[in-house]
Amino acid sequence: MFCPLDCWDSCKLKVRNEKLKVKFEGDGFSPYLCWKLNNYHKFPRKIPTKYKSKNIMLSEGLEKLVYILKKTDPKKVLFVKGSGNMGIMQNITKLFFEKYGATFAVGSTCDGIGEMGIKKGRGKSLILPTWVIKNAKKVLIWGRNAAVTNIHLLPLIKNKEVLVIDTIKSKTAKMYEFIQVKPNSDYFLAILLAKEVIDRGIVKREDGNNFYEYKKLLKSYDKEDLMKKCAIDNEKLNLLFDFIKDGAVVLTGLGVAKCKECYKTTWAIDSLFFMLDFFGKSDRGVAFLGSSGYGLNNPFAINHKNKVALFDVNLDDFDVVFIQGANPLVSFVNRNEWKKLKEKTTIVFGKYYDETAKLATLFLPTKDFYEKKDVRGSYFHEYVLKSSQVLSSKFEVLSEYELTKFLFDAFEFEGLEAEDKYIAEILNANLEKIDDGVYKKRVFDLPPYSDGFFTNDKKFNFLTEKFEYIQKPFEIVTAKENKALNSQFQRDSSIYISAKSKNIMLRYENNKIEYNELPDILKWIIDNNLLNKVKYSDDIPENIVFAKGGEVINEFLKADGENAWYER
Numbered sequence: 001m002f003c004p005l006d007c008w009d010s011c012k013l014k015v016r017n018e019k020l021k022v023k024f025e026g027d028g029f030s031p032y033l034c035w036k037l038n039n040y041h042k043f044p045r046k047i048p049t050k051y052k053s054k055n056i057m058l059s060e061g062l063e064k065l066v067y068i069l070k071k072t073d074p075k076k077v078l079f080v081k082g083s084g085n086m087g088i089m090q091n092i093t094k095l096f097f098e099k100y101g102a103t104f105a106v107g108s109t110c111d112g113i114g115e116m117g118i119k120k121g122r123g124k125s126l127i128l129p130t131w132v133i134k135n136a137k138k139v140l141i142w143g144r145n146a147a148v149t150n151i152h153l154l155p156l157i158k159n160k161e162v163l164v165i166d167t168i169k170s171k172t173a174k175m176y177e178f179i180q181v182k183p184n185s186d187y188f189l190a191i192l193l194a195k196e197v198i199d200r201g202i203v204k205r206e207d208g209n210n211f212y213e214y215k216k217l218l219k220s221y222d223k224e225d226l227m228k229k230c231a232i233d234n235e236k237l238n239l240l241f242d243f244i245k246d247g248a249v250v251l252t253g254l255g256v257a258k259c260k261e262c263y264k265t266t267w268a269i270d271s272l273f274f275m276l277d278f279f280g281k282s283d284r285g286v287a288f289l290g291s292s293g294y295g296l297n298n299p300f301a302i303n304h305k306n307k308v309a310l311f312d313v314n315l316d317d318f319d320v321v322f323i324q325g326a327n328p329l330v331s332f333v334n335r336n337e338w339k340k341l342k343e344k345t346t347i348v349f350g351k352y353y354d355e356t357a358k359l360a361t362l363f364l365p366t367k368d369f370y371e372k373k374d375v376r377g378s379y380f381h382e383y384v385l386k387s388s389q390v391l392s393s394k395f396e397v398l399s400e401y402e403l404t405k406f407l408f409d410a411f412e413f414e415g416l417e418a419e420d421k422y423i424a425e426i427l428n429a430n431l432e433k434i435d436d437g438v439y440k441k442r443v444f445d446l447p448p449y450s451d452g453f454f455t456n457d458k459k460f461n462f463l464t465e466k467f468e469y470i471q472k473p474f475e476i477v478t479a480k481e482n483k484a485l486n487s488q489f490q491r492d493s494s495i496y497i498s499a500k501s502k503n504i505m506l507r508y509e510n511n512k513i514e515y516n517e518l519p520d521i522l523k524w525i526i527d528n529n530l531l532n533k534v535k536y537s538d539d540i541p542e543n544i545v546f547a548k549g550g551e552v553i554n555e556f557l558k559a560d561g562e563n564a565w566y567e568r
């Protein structure tokens with residue numbers, strides 16, 4: 001079995017049914033599980049099918065679904081799928097909606113911006129296999145709070161030299177040597193280090209495309225100005241330079257790719273480490289969230305006859321919205337747009353009766369992950385895990401395959417294969433079986449990019465785009481936390497600001513200073529009635545509003561195009 005949550009670790013686990021209670025235990029390479037799975041059943045869902053908030057039989061709900069879809073122009077049906085569940089079989093519903101002619105909302109609420117930059121340089125974003133991480137002497141964790149979001153990395157890097165770069169003093173930053181930088185300044189740090197690599201004459205590779213243009217771009221930045229932009233001094237710069245110059249594993253996270261143009265940051269980081277010859281090596285490398293589907297077959301790849309970028313969606317263009325496994329009212333930026341769902345015929349196919357499900361016309365409950373078959377890859381490690389149905393559902397629920405089969409039959413569509421055939425097809429790849437339900441991708445027996453990059457000529461493309469980020473009086477920083485995943489589990493609806501702001505706020509509340517004298521960050525909090533959400537923390541710099549998850553902050557964030565960004 002595997003944990004299907006959208007999490008780096010992709011844990012292997014055992015499911016036991018003890019005294020009518022389902023229990024999870026870690027297994028194999030993930031001998032312990034995190035708080036979320038250990039508390040999974042404290043968030044019960046036993047919600048029946050609902051139509052206009054009233055309980056109905058599942059069969060009635062399915063009839064209503066068919067009626068709604070048959071009477072609507074397919075292009076006016078918007079299909080939105082969340083990414084909180086990594087089982088590949090979850091995607092089978094796309095086969096029906098593509099045949100039907102729905103419009104797909106395409107994009108990412110998560111790593112899309114960062115991945116875009118990696119694709120520009122390398123063509124594809126691949127993981128670093130765990131054996132490469134184990135071989136490394138040094139590990140640079142850049143914008144990833146591994147102690148919270150990637151807990152199974154920690155045993156792999158025990159006894160290694162570890163350096164953390166982040167904008168806030170995260171749990172990970174407290175465990176290792178730490179360099180604090182300003183939010184969205186990671187591009188400038190990568191440029192600064194690349195300039196040092198050239199100035200100190202230690203370039204190892206310049207055989208990528210556009211090296212001359214890249215060097216020109218580096219020259220266009222002034223060292224002192226870059227240091228100011230990142231807020232680092234010479235001592236920290238030297239520390240960082242010495243840390244990376246002879247090789248390390250560089251594990252970046254979503255923290256480096258939060259702003260609209262942050263694709264340039266991941267590209268700048270890759271360009272720096274390509275110059276230092278970090279790719280295709282057995283003891284060093286760079287990894288962001290790698291493609292979890294790489295090395296597997298995807299029987300659900302579709303062309304999207306009709307599509308719209310997720311953050312360009314205008315719900316006025318649609319009559320029906322089918323939402324699978326997502327809670328846009330909480331998890332998506334552009335919240336004002338998603339609030340229009342209550343004016344639409346909204347169908348939610350999901351596990352939890354969450355904010356979006358509550359305003360839906362029709363709610364169809366899905367099976368839990370241990371009640372159905374599935375396969376998942378990982379965006380962190382090289383293993384593939386298979387799950388079988390270990391328990392039967394105790395109430396009326398549907399798997400994604402069952403819903404798709406029902407709809408194919410109702411619309412008399414042809415071409416749907418048996419469930420097991422799809423699972424066999426996904427796994428019919430270059431895999432080595434290493435345990436019951438666990439496979440290893442053989443493509444990672446060699447270090448990633450050993451045979452070149454996934455570009456037209458297999459060469460690395462150096463960064464060619466300048467970034468002129470205008471720093472704001474204060475910035476919003478968002479991160480995942482250990483008890484919540486997107487909108488699931490125990491959310492933290494506080495916003496955190498520097499403890500230094502507390503005194504200023506107290507003076508304002510006691511009429512010792514005027515509103516006009518307040519820093520912008522406090523004016524913004526007052527103007528948006530957020531005072532009751534504020535918690536003060538010593539770990540947060542004075543110019544940062546920090547939010548764990550999007551529950552509060554997504555109300556204020558906007559994006560356009562396919563990929564969300566989290567910049568004010």
Ligand code: SF4
Pocket residue numbers: 003004005007008009010011030033034035036037151
């Ligand atoms: S660490 Fe991640 S993959 Fe492992 S049990 Fe927790 S949420 Fe699931």
